[in-house]
Each structure stands twice: as structure tokens, then as C-alpha cells.
Amino acid sequence: xxxxxxxxxxxxxxxxxxxxxxxxxxxxxxxxxxxxxxxxxxxxxxxxxxxxxxxxxxxxxxxxxxxxxxxxxxxxxxxxxxxxxxxxxxxxxxxxxxxxxxxxxxxxxxxxxxxxxxxxxxxxxxxxxxxxxxxxxxxxxxxxxxxxxxxxxxxxxxxxxxxxxxxxxxxxxxxxxxxxxxxxxxxxxxxxxxxxxxxxxxxxxxxxxxxxxxxxxxxxxxxxxxxxxxxxxxxxxxxxxxxxxxxxxxxxxxxxxxxxxxxxxxxxxxxxxxxxxxxxxxxxxxxxxxxxxxxxxxxxxxxxxxxxxxxxxxxxxxxxxxxxxxxxxxxxxxxxxxxxxxxxxxxxxxxxxxxxxxxxxxxxxxxxxxxxxxxxxx
Amino acid sequence: xxxxxxxxxxxxxxxxxxxxxxxxxxxxxxxxxxxxxxxxxxxxxxxxxxxxxxxxxxxxxxxxxxxxxxxxxxxxxxxxxxxxxxxxxxxxxxxxxxxxxxxxxxxxxxxxxxxxxxxxxxxxxxxxxxxxxxxxxxxxxxxxxxxxxxxxxxxxxxxxxxxxxxxxxxxxxxxxxxxxxxxxxxxxxxxxxxxxxxxxxxxxxxxxxxxxxxxxxxxxxxxxxx
Ligand SMILES: Nc1ncnc2c1ncn2[C@@H]1O[C@H](COP(=O)(O)OP(=O)(O)O)[C@@H](O)[C@H]1O
Ligand SMILES: [Mg+2]
Numbered sequence: 001x002x003x004x005x006x007x008x009x010x011x012x013x014x015x016x017x018x019x020x021x022x023x024x025x026x027x028x029x030x031x032x033x034x035x036x037x038x039x040x041x042x043x044x045x046x047x048x049x050x051x052x053x054x055x056x057x058x059x060x061x062x063x064x065x066x067x068x069x070x071x072x073x074x075x076x077x078x079x080x081x082x083x084x085x086x087x088x089x090x091x092x093x094x095x096x097x098x099x100x101x102x103x104x105x106x107x108x109x110x111x112x113x114x115x116x117x118x119x120x121x122x123x124x125x126x127x128x129x130x131x132x133x134x135x136x137x138x139x140x141x142x143x144x145x146x147x148x149x150x151x152x153x154x155x156x157x158x159x160x161x162x163x164x165x166x167x168x169x170x171x172x173x174x175x176x177x178x179x180x181x182x183x184x185x186x187x188x189x190x191x192x193x194x195x196x197x198x199x200x201x202x203x204x205x206x207x208x209x210x211x212x213x214x215x216x217x218x219x220x221x222x223x224x225x226x227x228x229x230x231x232x233x234x235x236x237x238x239x240x241x242x243x244x245x246x247x248x249x250x251x252x253x254x255x256x257x258x259x260x261x262x263x264x265x266x267x268x269x270x271x272x273x274x275x276x277x278x279x280x281x282x283x284x285x286x287x288x289x290x291x292x293x294x295x296x297x298x299x300x301x302x303x304x305x306x307x308x309x310x311x312x313x314x315x316x317x318x319x320x321x322x323x324x325x326x327x328x329x330x331x332x333x334x335x336x337x338x339x340x341x342x343x344x345x346x347x348x349x350x351x352x353x354x355x356x357x358x359x360x361x362x363x364x365x366x367x368x369x370x371x372x373x374x375x376x377x378x
Numbered sequence: 379x380x381x382x383x384x385x386x387x388x389x390x391x392x393x394x395x396x397x398x399x400x401x402x403x404x405x406x407x408x409x410x411x412x413x414x415x416x417x418x419x420x421x422x423x424x425x426x427x428x429x430x431x432x433x434x435x436x437x438x439x440x441x442x443x444x445x446x447x448x449x450x451x452x453x454x455x456x457x458x459x460x461x462x463x464x465x466x467x468x469x470x471x472x473x474x475x476x477x478x479x480x481x482x483x484x485x486x487x488x489x490x491x492x493x494x495x496x497x498x499x500x501x502x503x504x505x506x507x508x509x510x511x512x513x514x515x516x517x518x519x520x521x522x523x524x525x526x527x528x529x530x531x532x533x534x535x536x537x538x539x540x541x542x543x544x545x546x547x548x549x550x551x552x553x554x555x556x557x558x559x560x561x562x563x564x565x566x567x568x569x570x571x572x573x574x575x576x577x578x579x580x581x582x583x584x585x586x587x588x589x590x591x592x593x594x595x596x597x598x599x600x601x602x603x604x
Contacts, residue, residue, distance in 0.1 A: 003491030010488035010497075014481060021476030267475075274472045277433060278486040278533070279461025281454065372460070373433035375472060376424050376545060 008291075011284060015291040030300050037304025037352055038311070039246055042319065044344050045312040047239035052339060054231045058224060062095070062196035063205050065222040066212060076191040077219070084215060085197055090208045092200045096192035098181050102146065102174060107135050111174040115181045117196075123177045126156035131171030133161045149186040156180075264367050272367050273375040285368040286361065293360040297353040305345070380407040380430060380541070380572075385439035385449075387425055387597075399425040400436070401597035407574065407590075409540065412567050414583045415576040417594035423576040424545055426594070430574065431543045432460040461486060465534030467544040471526045473518040473533075479505070480514045483532045490537060497536065504532040508562070524555040531562060542566055544575040548582060556581050563587065 019026060066085065068077035077096070085094045099114035111132055121127055126144060128136075138144055142158050162173060182189065199208050209221045264272075275285055311319065387400035399422045407413055407430075415423045428434040429441055432448060435456070441449045448459055465486075473482050483501040484494075505514055508528040513521065518529060527547065534542055548556040556579065563573050564587045577583055583591045593600040 006493060007489055007491040010484075010491070010494055013494060014477075014485070014488055017481050018474070018477050270472070271474055274468075274474065275485070276457075277460075277466060277468075279457055279537070280486075280489050281457050284489045371434065372457070373428040375468060376428055376433065378470070378472075 007284075008287065011288050012291045015288050016295065019292060019295060026296060030296060030303070033297065033300035033352070033356070034304040034307070036246075036250060037301050037348065038307045040243075040250070040352070041305045041308030041348055042311050043239060043242045043246065044348065045308055045340070047236075047242075048341060048344065049312060049339060051232060055228065058228055058231070061224050061227070063199050063202070063224050064197040064209055064212070066195040066197060066216070067220045067222065068194075068216075069218055069220050074194075074220075076187065077194055079190045079192055081216060081219070082192075082195055085195060085212065088208065088211050088215060090200055090204045090211070091197055093198045095196045095198075097194055097196055098178060098187065099193050100185060102185075104135075104146075109135055109172070111172050113174045113176065113181070113185070115178045116175050121159065121175050121177045123180055124155070124157060125159040125177070127160040127162065127173070127175040128158060129162045129171045129173035132174055133158075146184065148184040154180065154184050264363055269367055269370070270375070270378060273370050273372075273378065276368070276370060276372040277375040282365075282368045286364055289360060289364040289368075290357065293357045294353075297356045301349060301353055305348070309340070379409060379442075379444065381405070381440075381442040382430070383440040383442070385426075385429060385436045385441060387422075387429060387434070388437045391437060399597055400429065402439075403597075403599055405592070405599065407572070409572045410567070410570050411589040412563060412573045412587055413575075413590045413592065414588050415574070415592050415594060416578055416583050417600070418578070421594040422597040423594055425597075427543050427545055427574065427576060431464045431466065431541075432456045461490065462537055463540050465537065465539040465542045467527070467530045467534050467542065467547055469546040469549055471530040473521070473526055473529055475517075475519040477518060478515050479510065479518050479521070479529050482518045482529055483536055485533060485536075487536045501532065501536060504535055505529075508532055523550050524558065527551065527555075527559065528562070535566075539571070541572040541574060544573070546577060547575055548577065548579050553581065560585050560587065 066077065066081070068075050068081070079096055082094045082096050085091060095117050097114070097117060099112065102111045102113045103109075104111060112129075115121075116127075128138065128144075133139065136144060138158050140158050140161060144156050144158065146154050146156070148154055156176065176184075181187065197208070197212070199205050205223060205225070209223060212219065212221050272285055275288075276282070382403050382405040385400055385403045385405075386398060389397045389399055401422075403426065415426060417423055425434075429436050429449075436449050439449070440447050443459070443463065448456065451459070473479075474485070480498060480501055483504065484497040487497040487500075502511070502514060505511055508531060510525060510528055510532070513525060513529075518526070521529060527550075531542075534544075548559055551559065560582070563575075566573055567587055575582070582588070
């Protein structure tokens with residue numbers, strides 16, 4: 001047993017020192033290999049991170065949102081509806097909300113303008129998301145001006161810029177006081193955009209939603225669970241799209257690997273013949289080539305994965321942002337929390353290292369069963 | 379004692395191009411002696427070396443090493459015997475290019491499971507004996523012919539084999555290098571090793587320390603000089 005271990009160590013040692021030859025070939029192989037792992041891992045890490053981020057944000061979202069429908073379109077909802085909702089069994093809290101979109105013609109960008117329900121913004125002040133701050137070049141203490149629905153100018157002093165933490169959803173936020181919201185957008189007192197409802201028992205969400213529709217037939221309810229599912233489906237679809245595109249690259253890589261790694265040169269065949277003649281067994285020769293394949297693919301895998309990690313978590317997935325994040329005009333500065341899923345790593349490992357190793361072994365095995373006396377005649 | 383008993387070897391047996399390279403050889407080779415196989419090209423010298431050195435199996439007949447019949451053993455055992463009992467010096471040396479002289483020398487020792495340290499110590503000792511101490515770290519690709527042969531000899535000796543087999547060892551060397559090679563063979567003989575080589579170089583088969591010259595022709599032994 002110790003002999004066996006020592007033997008494998010010896011063979012590995014020799015493999016590593018012989019890897020240093022044909023450096024160009026091995027480095028080229030390594031670079032292509034690492035690039036493929038990098039792309040695949042980037043897509044996986046990035047879309048995974050985005051989904052997590054969305055889930056974290058939505059965790060704070062209300063379980064049920066009630067909207068009023070007029071002629072099949074979302075309309076303002078009267079504050080009086082809130083009282084009727086409070087009366088429904090199973091409802092824990094009811095919060096009428098004011099929000100909407102503001103189109104900034106100068107920057108051709110949309111902001112999400114809203115009146116926060118958990119903090120009060122003083123009149124004349126505004127709290128903005130990172131995207132708005134960057135687009136307007138504004139910081140705390142600066143004054144921003146906006147045109148109201150009637151054409152008059154409104155001025156706001158920036159009280160706060162929202163932290164990075166959840167930029168994916170908060171980048172375009174513009175938070176102001178209720179009175180100014182109503183004045184600027186021309187919304188009557190007592191009218192709201194929608195009503196958020198929280199439920200006492202999470203398992204009763206659907207029951208409560210049905211009661212709401214029965215009590216207020218001109219409304220529509222939106223459940224958080226459904227939004228989550230839609231998000232997941234959307235990002236899964238985009239991830240799938242990226243992966244399909246990458247399949248082409250993977251195939252090209254497979255051909256490249258098959259050609260580079262397994263097409264043994266006459267020189268390599270001669271070496272294998274020599275090893276056999278001086279007392280290496282067929283399995284020793286194969287062990288050496290397996291060590292070689294393992295060394296190359298392990299190095300490539302680690303390098304590719306590390307680069308992908310840096311790409312996604314330190315450079316915000318710069319290469320994929322446009323595809324995976326969609327068409328928002330104010331790009332969020334997305335810094336997802338670093339997160340590595342072991343299962344994901346294993347999947348990727350299995351689909352890169354394993355086929356490469358197998359692809360290299362077959363031709364090696366064919367060369368390794370060469371008769372040991374062949375070397376005497378070459 | 380190496381004993382050959384009715385040994386025959388066919389290539390491509392059963393095919394239209396069947397060829398009997400060895401056509402019946404009975405022979406006893408005493409250990410600790412220097413034996414030279416001599417004869418025209420194509421007479422079967424190399425083939426006979428491969429049969430004795432466990433590189434190939436005879437088609438018929440037996441090869442015995444130290445009383446043990448090695449002609450019928452499975453590949454694995456042949457490999458082990460070859461590794462432990464024989465050292466080979468090939469005509470073209472066949473050093474592995476791009477790796478160091480030291481790595482080349484330890485090559486046959488790697489699958490024995492001996493410790494790397496032990497192997498490199500022995501390799502260094504062999505290299506300095508063969509006046510190659512300062513070449514251990516050099517790339518084996520850039521050696522002169524004489525140096526390459528001495529590295530090949532060091533490699534043949536790393537597992538301390540009883541028998542050293544050399545096929546046309548001086549075909550690529552000039553006279554002074556041939557003399558140097560003979561000196562090394564003499565030293566191997568002095569330490570009790572058996573040397574078996576092929577050559578049609580008179581400098582070799584007329585050399586003083588050669589105990590026995592066997593002549594071959596058409597796969598048979600022709601005559602035996604004492
Ligand atoms: N693998 C082989 N297949 C067919 N014929 C072979 C093979 N190896 C050697 N021979 C033939 O066997 C004969 C003896 O070859 P060899 O032992 O190399 O002779 P020598 O070493 O005396 O020159 C030659 O005619 C050669 O062509
Ligand atoms: Mg020959």
C-alpha cells in the first residue's frame with residue numbers, strides 16, 4: 001500500500017516535470033479551457049446571485065397588493081377601501097401606498113417615485129437611489145428640480161442616497177413626502193396607487209385573497225409568491241439562453257481538446273514505448289497521463305472559476321450585465337453578496353473536468369498497450 | 379544462468395507475411411560474463427535480446443532465468459522481471475527530451491515504489507561514477523553522443539539489474555568513445571554484472587574483456603568462440 005502511494009507520487013512528480021516541456025501547447029490548452037470555465041461559471045454565479053438578490057428584496061415586499069381596476073386597467077384606489085380590507089378575517093395590516101413613475105426627459109430615464117410608508121421624508125427633501133444620484137450627479141445637500149404635472153417646478157434637497165445593498169431594485173428610487181407627491185403628480189387626497197395587505201398566517205394568503213376579491217369585486221390582487229415565481233422563470237429563461245449560446249463554445253472546446261490532448265505525437269508514442277521497455281506497466285503509463293490531464297484541467301478549472309468569481313462579485317458581472325439584467329435605463333451598480341453554491345461548483349466540475357479526462361484517456365490507453373519491444377526497433 | 383531451450387520467434391504468425399526471425403536456438407549464458415552477439419544485419423540479434431530481456435515472448439521454446447521459466451509468464455510478471463533484473467541501453471539511447479538528466483535516470487525506478495530520495499541519491503552516485511555529476515540538472519536534449527550514452531547506462535543501472543543488455547551500443551560512437559564504453563563494461567563486469575550486447579564492430583567483439591562471442595545468421599547460431 002505504501003509502495004503504491006509512493007509509486008503514484010513518483011509518477012506524479014515525473015508528470016509535473018514533464019508538463020514543463022511543450023509549455024506552449026499546455027498553456028494554450030489551459031487558456032482555452034480556463035476561458036470556457038470562466039464563461040460558464042460567470043453565467044451560473046451571476047444569475048444565481050441575481051435570483052438571490054431579487055428573493056431578498058421581495059422578502060420585504062407585502063404578501064398581497066390590492067389594485068383597483070377600471071375598464072380592465074389599473075386605476076387609483078380610494079382610501080376607503082382600506083377600511084373594508086381591515087375588516088376581513090385573517091388580515092394583519094393594511095397600508096395604502098403612493099407610488100408611480102417619473103419620466104426625466106433630460107436624461108431619458110424613468111424613476112420610480114414613491115412615498116415611503118416606513119419612514120417620513122420631510123417636505124422639500126428627497127431620498128434617492130444610487131442610479132438617480134449618478135445620473136443627476138447629485139449628492140446629499142444638493143438641490144434637484146422637477147416639473148410637476150401642471151408644468152410648475154418643484155425643488156428638493158437631497159437628504160440621503162440609498163445604500164448599495166439592494167441596488168438592483170432601489171437604483172431608480174425617488175422618495176418624497178406625501179403632500180408633495182400629491183401636488184407634483186396631481187393625485188387627489190384620499191386616492192392611493194394601491195394597498196398593501198399583510199396576512200396573519202402565511203398559509204392563508206390564497207384564502208384571504210379570495211375574500212378580498214369577493215368583498216371588492218372591482219379590484220385585482222397580486223401575490224408575492226407569484227412575483228417570485230415570475231422572477232425565477234424570467235432569470236432562468238435568460239440563464240438558459242446564455243447557456244445555449246455557450247454550448248457552442250463548449251462544443252468547440254471539446255473538439256479542440258480532443259485534437260490537442262489526445263492526438264499523440266510520434267514523439268509521445270516513442271516515449272510511451274520507452275517507458276514500457278524500461279519496466280512501466282500499462283497502468284503506470286495511463287496513471288501518468290491521468291495525472292497530466294487532472295493537473296491541466298484542475299488548474300484550468302480553478303483559474304476559470306476564480307476569474308468568474310472576481311468577475312461577478314468584484315466587477316459586477318460587467319460582461320453580462322446587459323443581457324441578464326434587461327433593459328433598465330439606469331443601470332444599477334450591482335454588487336451581489338459573494339455566494340458560492342457547492343452543488344453548482346460540482347456540476348460545473350463534472351461537466352468540464354470529467355469529459356476532458358475521459359477524452360484524453362482513450363487514445364492514451366491505445367498507445368499504452370504498445371508492445372514493449374517496439375522501442376528496440378525505432 | 380540464462381538458458382534458452384529450442385527458442386523460436388515468428389512475426390506476423392499465420393499471416394501471408396509470416397517471418398521466422400529466430401529459428402531454433404539452444405543456449406546457456408553464464409552470469410557475470412560479457413557476451414557479444416555478432417552477425418549480419420537481419421540475422422535476429424535484436425530479436426534474441428528482446429526474448430532474453432522479457433521484452434517479448436518466444437513463439438516456441440523456453441527462456442529460463444535463474445532456473446525460473448519466464449517464457450510463459452503473463453505481461454505483468456514479465457514487466458516486473460524486466461524492471462528488476464534487466465537494464466537496457468538502446469541503440470538510439472532514447473532519452474526523454476526536455477526533462478533533466480536526473481529525471482531520465484530515475485525513470486525505471488519510479489514504478490518500483492522506491493522513495494524518490496533513495497532514487498535520486500542512487501542516480502547522483504551513478505552519474506558521478508560515469509563522470510556526469512555536473513550534468514544532472516541539464517536538459518537531456520542537449521547532450522553529446524557519448525554523454526547521452528552514459529546517461530542511458532546510468533538509467534539502465536538505477537534498479538541494480540543483474541543483467542545489462544545493450545543493442546549496438548557503439549554504432550553511433552567514434553573509436554575513443556567506444557574505448558570509453560568498453561571501460562565502463564569492464565567495470566560492470568568487475569562488480570559482477572552480466573553484460574549482453576550485439577555488435578558488428580570488431581573493436582567490441584575482439585575486446586579483451588569479452589568472454590564469449592556468438593555468431594548468428596538467419597535466426598540461428600553459427601559458431602561459438604570460446
Ligand atoms: N516486428 C517485426 N515484424 C516483422 N518482422 C520483423 C519485426 N522485427 C524484426 N523483424 C524481422 O526479423 C529479422 C531479424 O531482425 P533483427 O532481430 O532486428 O535483426 P538484427 O538485429 O540482427 O539486425 C529481420 O529480417 C527483420 O526484418
Ligand atoms: Mg539489430
